[in-house]
Structures are given as C-alpha cells and as structure tokens.
Amino acid sequence: MAMSRSVRDLDWALVIITLVLCGLGVLQIYSATEATKWHDAWWKQIIFVGSGFAMMWALAVIDYHSLLGRIIYFYLAGVALLIATAFVGNKVFGSTRWIRVAGFTFQTSEFMKIVLILLVAKYLVDVKTDKLDWRDLVKLGGYVAVPMLLVIKQPDLGTALTYIPILVCGVLIAGLRWKYLLAIAGVLIVVLPIGYHFLKPYQQDRLVSFINPDRDPKGTGFQVIQSRIAVGNGGMWGRGAKESSQTHLGFLPVPHTDFIFSSFAEEHGFVGIVVGLVLYFLLIMQVVQNAQTAPDKAGLYICMGIAALLLFHVLVNVGMVVGRMPVTGIPLPLMSSGGSNTWSVFLMLGLVNSVRLRRFVN
Amino acid sequence: MEVVDTEHRREEDVSSQRLLRDDPKAASGKIALFQYLTVGVFVFLVSGFWKIQVQNPDVYSEAAERNRIKSTPILAPRGKLLDRDGRVIVDNKASYSLLLNRDQIKPEHLPAIAEALQLDYGELANKIRRMGSTPQIIIKDDLSRDDIAFVESHQDGSAYPEMQLIKSWRRQYPQDGLAAHVIGYVGEISESELDLPQFSDYHQGDIIGKDGIEREYDQQLRGVDGQQRVLVDNWGRERALEDAKAAVAGKDLQLTIDLDLQAVAELVMEGKRGSVVALDPRNGAVLAMVSRPSFDPNKFTGRISRADWNEIATNPEKPLMNRAIQAEFAPGSTFKPFVALAGLETGTIDEDTEFHCPGGASFYGHYFACWRQKQGGHGTISLHRAIAQSCDVFFYNVANRLGIDRLAHYAELAGFGHKTGVDLPNERESTMPSTRWKMRVFRQKWYLGETISVGIGQGALTVSPLELAAAEGGLAIGGNWYRPHLLKDARPVLTRTGHLNPDNVQKIIYGMYGVVNEGGTGHVAQLPNIKVCGKTGTAQLASNQLLKGTKLGQTMKDNAWFVGYAPEEAPEIVVVALFENGEHGDHAGPMVRDVLKAYFDKKARGRELEAEARGFHARALFAMFAGPLGAGVQP
Numbered sequence: 001m002a003m004s005r006s007v008r009d010l011d012w013a014l015v016i017i018t019l020v021l022c023g024l025g026v027l028q029i030y031s032a033t034e035a036t037k038w039h040d041a042w043w044k045q046i047i048f049v050g051s052g053f054a055m056m057w058a059l060a061v062i063d064y065h066s067l068l069g070r071i072i073y074f075y076l077a078g079v080a081l082l083i084a085t086a087f088v089g090n091k092v093f094g095s096t097r098w099i100r101v102a103g104f105t106f107q108t109s110e111f112m113k114i115v116l117i118l119l120v121a122k123y124l125v126d127v128k129t130d131k132l133d134w135r136d137l138v139k140l141g142g143y144v145a146v147p148m149l150l151v152i153k154q155p156d157l158g159t160a161l162t163y164i165p166i167l168v169c170g171v172l173i174a175g176l177r178w179k180y181l182l183a184i185a186g187v188l189i190v191v192l193p194i195g196y197h198f199l200k201p202y203q204q205d206r207l208v209s210f211i212n213p214d215r216d217p218k219g220t221g222f223q224v225i226q227s228r229i230a231v232g233n234g235g236m237w238g239r240g241a242k243e244s245s246q247t248h249l250g251f252l253p254v255p256h257t258d259f260i261f262s263s264f265a266e267e268h269g270f271v272g273i274v275v276g277l278v279l280y281f282l283l284i285m286q287v288v289q290n291a292q293t294a295p296d297k298a299g300l301y302i303c304m305g306i307a308a309l310l311l312f313h314v315l316v317n318v319g320m321v322v323g324r325m326p327v328t329g330i331p332l333p334l335m336s337s338g339g340s341n342t343w344s345v346f347l348m349l350g351l352v353n354s355v356r357l358r359r360f361v362n
Numbered sequence: 363m364e365v366v367d368t369e370h371r372r373e374e375d376v377s378s379q380r381l382l383r384d385d386p387k388a389a390s391g392k393i394a395l396f397q398y399l400t401v402g403v404f405v406f407l408v409s410g411f412w413k414i415q416v417q418n419p420d421v422y423s424e425a426a427e428r429n430r431i432k433s434t435p436i437l438a439p440r441g442k443l444l445d446r447d448g449r450v451i452v453d454n455k456a457s458y459s460l461l462l463n464r465d466q467i468k469p470e471h472l473p474a475i476a477e478a479l480q481l482d483y484g485e486l487a488n489k490i491r492r493m494g495s496t497p498q499i500i501i502k503d504d505l506s507r508d509d510i511a512f513v514e515s516h517q518d519g520s521a522y523p524e525m526q527l528i529k530s531w532r533r534q535y536p537q538d539g540l541a542a543h544v545i546g547y548v549g550e551i552s553e554s555e556l557d558l559p560q561f562s563d564y565h566q567g568d569i570i571g572k573d574g575i576e577r578e579y580d581q582q583l584r585g586v587d588g589q590q591r592v593l594v595d596n597w598g599r600e601r602a603l604e605d606a607k608a609a610v611a612g613k614d615l616q617l618t619i620d621l622d623l624q625a626v627a628e629l630v631m632e633g634k635r636g637s638v639v640a641l642d643p644r645n646g647a648v649l650a651m652v653s654r655p656s657f658d659p660n661k662f663t664g665r666i667s668r669a670d671w672n673e674i675a676t677n678p679e680k681p682l683m684n685r686a687i688q689a690e691f692a693p694g695s696t697f698k699p700f701v702a703l704a705g706l707e708t709g710t711i712d713e714d715t716e717f718h719c720p721g722g723a724s725f726y727g728h729y730f731a732c733w734r735q736k737q738g739g740h741g742t743i744s745l746h747r748a749i750a751q752s753c754d755v756f757f758y759n760v761a762n763r764l765g766i767d768r769l770a771h772y773a774e775l776a777g778f779g780h781k782t783g784v785d786l787p788n789e790r791e792s793t794m795p796s797t798r799w800k801m802r803v804f805r806q807k808w809y810l811g812e813t814i815s816v817g818i819g820q821g822a823l824t825v826s827p828l829e830l831a832a833a834e835g836g837l838a839i840g841g842n843w844y845r846p847h848l849l850k851d852a853r854p855v856l857t858r859t860g861h862l863n864p865d866n867v868q869k870i871i872y873g874m875y876g877v878v879n880e881g882g883t884g885h886v887a888q889l890p891n892i893k894v895c896g897k898t899g900t901a902q903l904a905s906n907q908l909l910k911g912t913k914l915g916q917t918m919k920d921n922a923w924f925v926g927y928a929p930e931e932a933p934e935i936v937v938v939a940l941f942e943n944g945e946h947g948d949h950a951g952p953m954v955r956d957v958l959k960a961y962f963d964k965k966a967r968g969r970e971l972e973a974e975a976r977g978f979h980a981r982a983l984f985a986m987f988a989g990p991l992g993a994g995v996q997p
Contacts, residue, residue, distance in 0.1 A: 173392050229429065232414045232422020245430045250596035270415040274408060281404050285397065292393055300389060304396065315403050322410035 010060060011356050014286040018334060018349060021279050022049045022342075025260065025335030031241045032255040032263045033337075034248075041256050041337045048339045052346030059350025060357060068122045068298055071115070075143070078115040081108045082150040089154075096154050098340075107340035109151045109159045113309060114347050116163055119143055120170040121301035131175050140167065157203055158328035162312055169308035170301050226251045227259055228323045230266040238269030256337045258329055261321045276335075280314050287349075290356050299355035306348045428465070431604060432594045435461075435498065438585030439531040441612035443545060443575060445621040446649075446850050452535055452545055458505045459530035460513055461498045462490070466524035466598075475522055478512045479505075485668060492553075493566045500567055504532045523598050539656030541624050543684035544617070544648075544786070544848065546574020547659035572662070573682070575615065575848060577787045585612030616850040618647035626960040627652045630953040636921075636940040637685035637827040640957055643835025643927065643936045645854035646844030648784070650957065651828070653685040687782075687789040689940065690824040694901030695752045695883075695947065696923045696938075697773070697819030699837060699870050702745060704772035705760040706866035713745045713869050719755035726811040730758050733900070749873030750882035752898060754818050761817025766808055769816065770796035773823075775860050776833040777843055783857065784828060784846040792829050795822040819899060827940045834925045835936035836860075838895070840867050871895055875930050884924065886951040892962050893930035896954065898947025899923030919943040924950035928958050935961050 026049070030042035067074070081099065085108045089096040098105040123140050124132075144167045151160040196204065230246035233239065242248065244266040247255045255263040265273045284307050291303030310333055317332040319325030331338055333345045414422060437459075443452035460479065467490065476483040479502050486501060493499050502509065510527065517525045533548055551570040555561050564570060571580035588609035593601040627638040627650040640650040655677075661670055674681060683689070705711040721739035722731040732739055732754040740753040748756035761769055774780065779794025793799070795816060797808040815821035825833070828846055836843030841860030874895035877884040884896040901921045922944030927936035939953040 169396070173389050226429075228414060229422045229425045231411065232419050233426040235415055235419035235423065246426055249430050249594070249601070251426075251429050265411065265415065270411055273411050273415075277404055277408055281400065284400055288393060288397060288400070292390065297389075304389075304393065307396065307400075311400055311403060315407070318407050319410070322407065322414060324406070324410045 009357050010353050011286060011290060014283065014290075014349060014352065017279055017283045017286065021276075021283065021334040024264070024276060025337070027241070028260055028264045028267070028335065029256045029337045031267060032247050032260065034242060038256055038337070044339075045337050045342070048342040052343045055343055056346040056350035056353065059347055060353035062354060063358065064118075064299065064302060064351060064354045067118055071118050071122045074115045075119050078108070078112045079147055079150070082112065082147055086150065086153065095156055097156050097159075104339070109147070109154070109156060110340040110344040111347075112147045112151070113162060113166070113344055114351070116144060116147065116166050117302055117305040117309070117348070117351070120166055120305055121298050124170050124174040124301055125298045127174065131177055132171060132180075134180060137171065137180065140171070155200060157199070158316070158330035161316075161328065162309060162330060165308040165312040166305045169304050173301065173304055223253045223259070223327055224323055226253065227262040227321050230262040231322055234266040234269040234272070236270050238265075238267050238272050241267050243267065258317065258331055258336065259321060260336050261318050261332055264335070265321065277318070284310050284314075287352050290352050293359045294355050295359050299358070302351050303355055306352055309348070430593055430595075431591050432463070432600070433589050433591045434526065434528055436588035436590055436606070436609040437528065437530045438587050438609035439611045440533065440548070440585060441583040442614045444614060444616045445619050445624075446617065447620070448616065449621050451541060451617065451619070451621065452533065454531040455534050457503065457530055457532040458510055458527050459500050459503045460505060460509070461500045461526050461528055462524045463526060464497050464499065468524065471522045471524065475525065479509055482668070496566045498526070500530075503530060518598070535659040539658050540628055541619060541651070542656045542659050543653040543686065544574055544619060544651045545659060546576035547572055547662040548576050549662055573788070574684070574786060575617065578785050579615055579849075582615065583612040586610040617848050618649060618850050619651070619848065620649045622964055623650040623957060623960055624652070626650075627957050630939070630956045634944070635679070635942040636944070637689060638937065638939045638953060638957060639686050639827045639831045640935060640937045640961070641831045641835050641846055643839045643844065643933055646832070646846045647850070648846050648848050649935065649961070651686045653683065655679045655681045657681040684786065684788075685940065686828045687784060687786055687826050690790055690792055690826055691921050691940065692821070692823055692901040693819040693825045693830055694899030694921070694923055695819055696830060696834070696897045696899035696925050697823065698749060698752065698757050699834070699874060699897060700773050700776055700778070701757050701760050701764070701769060701817050702749060702870050702873065703837065703862070703866065704764050704769045706869065707772060707862060708764060708768055710763045711745065711760055716742050716744045717756045717759045718742045719753050723755045723758055725758060725762055725814045728811055728814075730754070730814055745869060746873050746876055749870065749897070750876030750880055752877070752883045757817040758814045761813050766813040766816060767796050769813070770794050770799075775858055776837060777829055777858070778823070778825060778833060782829050782832050782846050785848050785852070790826060792826060793822055793824045819901060827938045830923070830925060831936050831938040834897070834938070835927060835933065837867065838871060838927045838933040838936060840864060871930060878926070883948060884926070884951050886948050887924065887926050887955040887958075889928070889955060889959055889962070892928050892958070894926055894928040894955070894958060895930050895933070896924060896926035896951065898951065899925070900945070900947045919945050922947050922950040924948075924954045926951075926954040926958055928962070
C-alpha cells in the first residue's frame, strides 16, 4: 500500500514554506551569533533542519493509523522519559529539561507534544460523539495533565502551556456543551489567580513585568524592554543583517533562540516581519487545509492539533517579542536555534503529510 | 458497563480502519472559526509591530542609541587667574572625579558606595533624586588614592558598574585665604541659580563661580566641556570609539592685583577685622583688596560638604563678606576733604576763611563737640590747619553754610551714594543723605541740624572702603573719577569729571599733606623720601546711635579709617584701610603706610633691576664686539 504513495503527493507548498522559514532562521542565527560563543549554532541548525526533514519524510510514509493504534505505548514511554529526565536530565539555567542520549541532548517535553496530538486524536475518535460529556473531559484532561505537571515541575511552564491548545482545539472540534464551556471558564477565572501564587517567583516577575516592564527595567523587565527596543530600532526597513546594535552588543537576550524574531525584526524591519509572519500564516493555513481534506476524523484531529499548536507557538513567541505576551521562553518554530524543537516541528509536519498522502479514500 | 462499551467501539474502529469520507466535513464550521482566529492572531501581531516599528521608531532607535553609546564628559579646565605681573594666583590641579551613570544606578549599591567614599548617604541619595534629568552625576571630586583604588576595583560589571572615573580639574586657591574675597570660589550650580535667565546655558551639576572674580567672569573662565562617545556592549565593555569632541579650556584672566602688594595688605590686616584697598587712581586698577576675617576657598572647590558649608555660612564673623565692597560705615573725618571741596568750589569759604574752635559749637539748639574738646579746641583755624588737625568745628560751620544739597552735589560727584561699578558681584550701595534722599526714603523733610553731623562724615552718610578709595583717589588726581576694575586688560572708564578749579584741589591736597607731614593727625603714615598725603577718620558705628546708653553701646568701639595717597605731586596709588573697632584713625595709619611703602619699594627695586638689565645689555654688546678683538679685556 505504501508503494502506491507518490512523492508527488507530498504537500510541496507546505514543504517549501517550511524550508524558506528554516532558511531565514539559519541566516538569522548566523547573523545574530557571529562573534559570540554560539557562533557555531547556524551550521548545527542546518544539521537539525536536514535531519528533521528526513524525519518528516519518514513519518509521512508511515500510516498514522498504525501510530494511533500503538498510542498507549507511546504515551507510557513519553511519560517514562519525562520521569527519567527528572532524575538523569541535564540541569541548564536551573531547569532540568534535557536528557542525554548518545552524545545528543533531547528535550523530552518537545516530543511529548507529538504523543499528545496523537493521543487526543485517538481518544476523540474513539468517543464517537459530537457532544463530549464531563467524564470524557476529565479523562482526557487527566491524560494531558500528567505530562504537563511533570514538565511544570522541571520547571518549564512555557512548554507545559503548549500542551493546552492541543487539548482545547481537539475538545472544541469534537463538540462541547455550552454549559461545560461556561463551567470551565468559571473554574479558570477562580483558579488562575490562585494558581498565580503557585508560580515560581521568577515566573510571577515575568507576568508583572509583562504588565509593567518599566517597574524594574534592570531586572525582570529587561528582556521585555530590550526586545521592544530592538524591534523599534528596526523601523520600517531594518538596520540590515549584522548591523543591529541591540543584537550584536548583547542587549537582546538569547537573540538566536527565544528572541530570534526580535533580532530578525531589528535587522529587517517591518517589511521583514510582514514577510515572516505571512509565511507562518500560510504554513498554518496549509496545515488547516490538510485537516479539511483529511480522509477521516483522526486525520482531522491530528492536523488541527498541529495547527493549533503552531498558532499558539507563534502567538506566544512573537507576542513576547513585540511586548504583547509575557516572557514564557518558548521557541519560534522552524526559526529558533535548537534541535529538539526543530525535530518536533518536522515530525508534526511529517504527520500532516502522512494524513495528506492518505486523503484519497479508495 | 460503559468501559466495556468503549472497548467494543474501539475494536470496531481499528478493524474498520476508515471512517466515512464525509465525517471530517462535519467540522468545517469549526475549522472556519479556527481560520478566522488565525487571521485575528496575525493581525494582532502585525499591529504590534506596526505600532512599534512604523508609528514611533524614533523612540526606540534613541533608546537603542542610549544603550550602546556611553558618553563621558571631558571636563574643560577653568581659566587661571594671574596677577598684574603674570604670576599665577589661581591654578588647576589635575585630579579624578567619580560620576555615576544614571541608567545603571542600582539604589541598593548607594549605601556601600557612599560608605567607601566617605560621603553622606542621605545627601548622595537626595542629590541623585534631585538631579533627575542628568544622565551622569559627579558625586565626588578630587578623589584620594584610596578612592581611586576602590573605584577601579569595583567598577566592572560584577560590582558597581554605575561608577566611572573621569579626569577633572581641582581649583587651587592661595593658602591662608589670600585675596579670597577678590577671587571668590566655585561650587556646584544651585537650583535657584538654574532658574535665573543668565544661567540658561548651564546644567545641573555644572561647576560655577559663586563669588568674586570666579562669579563675575564665569562665562570666560569656565570653558566648554568636551565629550567622548564610546560604543559599549551590554556588559559595559568598550568596543570602539564613536567620536570625541575636545574640551575648550577656559580663558586665563590677568588681574590688576599685585601679589606683592596684596601680601603686604594681608599682613597688615592680620588679626584685625576690616579691609584694605589699594587703587591706582589714574585708571581705577585695583592693586590690592583685603577683607578680614577671611576664609579658605580651597574648602569650597567643587562639591563642598554640607557640614563645612554650614560652619562657614553661619559664622557670626561673616568671613564670606567682602568688606571692601559690602561694609558700609560712616567715613568720619575722611569725608572732610569733600566738605572742603564743596566749600571752596561754591565760594562758601576760601583758604583764609577762619572759624573759632573752642572745643565745640551749638547749631539749631544742639551742642556739637570737637574731638579736641578736652584740650580746649583748636582755637581760630583756617582751611589748611583744619584739614591737618581735623577740626570738627570748622567743618560743622562749612557744612552749615553750604547746606546739605550743595554738599551732596560735590560728594556725589566723587562717588558717594553710588556703587563704584567694580567688576565684582554683590557690591552694596552707599548712602549720601540729601533732602531728596530723605524724602525718597523716609518721606520726611530734611532738618537743618542733620547737616552738621554730615559735615564730619557722620549721620546717615555711609561708604565702603573701595568707594572711599575711589573718591579720594579721583580727587587726588584733580577731579577725575575712574571706575575701579580688576581685569588688567580692561580699558579705564572715566565715570565722572569734576571740572574743578585746580587751585582748590591743590589746597585740599596740601591740607592732606599736612595731615601726615606737618604734625597732623596722620603723622604715623610718614615715609622717608615720599610725600604721602592722607586723612584719618574715626567713625561711630551707625548702629552706635541706636545703642547709645545701653551697655553694648558703650563697649562698642569706633571704627578707624585711614586714607592715604602718594606722591603728593602726582598720586599713583591710593590706599584705604578700615580697621573695625580700631578706635582711632591713627591706628589705621600704619596699615596704609606699610602698603604705600611696599608699593614704592617695589617700584624702586624695579627701576634698579631695569637699570641693571640695561647695563648688562650694554656689557653684552661690548663683549660681543670687543671679545674677538681683544681677548683678556674685561669690561
């Protein structure tokens, strides 16, 4: 059956947009890290993109239904890895997110995203109803909550939050009673302020700085302010590659990872970011289009979960860059330097292509 | 039950592998909703960039420039002050100052910095708050070696990166307060000064002249600070020099002050309260100016501590007051030459007019004593002896005949009642009473009896030492009054010309010659070979009148004045000494004599040196021509 699938059937528009974004990312990483201790990040990123592309291809060939059938094992393995990370993981910047395997470090929480996308799809297909009842919600919520709590514990609130759109998107598409929706909204309104007190002090600071960055411009507000200065310094046309002072004199924090879009905005201006954001918009719309042409609900849930996750990533990361979102420290898909996130995005796109290749039901 | 059911359903799905093709279409409405949401998210993000990058990019590019450019002031040295011979009076010493970069200041660092540099924490914090708009705040000048060591070991990123050392100049004033009142001192510009229109181009934290020449010529002395702009990174490391603007040094000013004369004048005032002023009456050049008690301007350089300031400012002796231009006292008998002048010029008296002095006289029902009352008065006396012996009764009569307004006319011609206009700040105006003056100030009629006291330099009449020197000097050169000045290059300004009868002036000068050389009241001021003219003055304090009868009034001693000039035939220097509570004018006489002596000694020495130099020149010429021809011939 797999032999009947043709390379021509890959979503080439999606692939091209993806590679253009990766190319912009590599160029920006090169420009931003020149003469810094991360100066080799750009060619590492090329390797990540290349290997990620291969993973996408491999996953596209595999029938997603066979993955769905074994989802319980993937889920258990994923949770086990998260637990293992807590014990044997590498601690960097006070957070234990990485596990070392054969000389490579993997951020296990990134790969959990794919497991959760598949898990949510599988569960919702199995329920076979257009109105979920509260037991389904609790059960599914529980499946997602376990890895979320493990990731929060690392601590990595940003990545943990990315699990939520997968769940929310799936549940909303599956169908939910209005009164449940209202009830959830009510619970959130009560729980969120309480939850604030359970945040780590630095996380509370970030939220406060987001609302009022000038309160402590040298401390927690620094990143927010410097990012906004970098963006504004770009102006309409940008300062030009490698000509950006905020990026090159170190005022912009981590200009090749979480704040790569600030650096991009400083060097390429408003024109540059419009081009970049249009590419991300097309990428997400292309994923959504694959959801619409999916052969079954499982494929639809997978694609929509991925679209929601990508949208969330872009919203939170770019929103942070431009000062419209708090600093959560999640990367910009495809552009930010880093192996695990790049691979996890390519794997997701592999899933999308896997759905696409099977869109014609014979 | 339900669990089983779910299991059943799941098995069915996996086995069938496929759902109906239409199935996903059921969700198309929700997918459309997602698409709208996506559009919304991107519009939200793009609008964020629009607002920052397109609507006000200048705000951010300026912020980015503030981030990367560290500008350091290059302080301009203030101009030096030189004496009339070019000797340095006020110099600058290269030193280091510490400034804090405002945008790097962390409030929690300040107590530690204050402690290490022995600054008062409260003052420092207050200063930083007060200078809210200044990007760099100099907090300490003239750092000690320990201070510099502290800054250098703590200014990197890890400790107190807000600290920055800069080169600066410390003002070096003469020791012991020499000429302190002429020079003045410098200090940090105050809030109230910043509000004044003449200081509109000054900034918070600038050093500005506070008094004296430093204040008067601040614009010329201060120079223009330069600036060095360096590209720095987030860790404060300097990457490259962006640009630099050199500082322009302030202009050096040469004063009319003669350091030798000033030193002697300081010496004669030692331990006394009062003032000595020496003027060249021919052009108004101030040769020496001393006021006592004095202060040490070195304590004021730059940023004085509040404690030091309070100690000086609240001292009841008022050491900051320049008595030469701010002390206003009755001139006493030193005023008599002007009464004589008015009498002669108006024809009220001539040199032979005689009055009888039995030790006092009555006018308008009041008895006015002469200072020789106890010795039985001066007897019958005319002008020359009246000046030489300072006979009060003679001048009571002259004043009475003149009336106050004719007297005031000639006194004002000499400068009484006016500021001299000397180029020093805060000169006070003296008082020359007249009918107009009394009406203006008190809205009262002048009583004829008041004229009598004015005839001997008492009553409401007041004068400062500089004014008196200018008035007497102008009279001594025949009735041309020049404005006193302190800049050597300034053109002399003739403020008033009397068009006086030279014979009349000569009679008065001759009388003042008699004061010193014919057994008059000022014989202590005699100098060998130099014809010194002078006049003593013993003046009751203005406040003495009010305190009469009280215990304090009785213990308050009179002020002693002496004015002297020389040589008689062509006066080139006039010296006034005010010895507060010095009791009698002849106590001030030796002070004036010593200054005059120093002047003429120096002049003689200068002539000798000049002659010697000319002689040497001639010998050198001779040697040049004679040398090759006749070796061994020594001139």
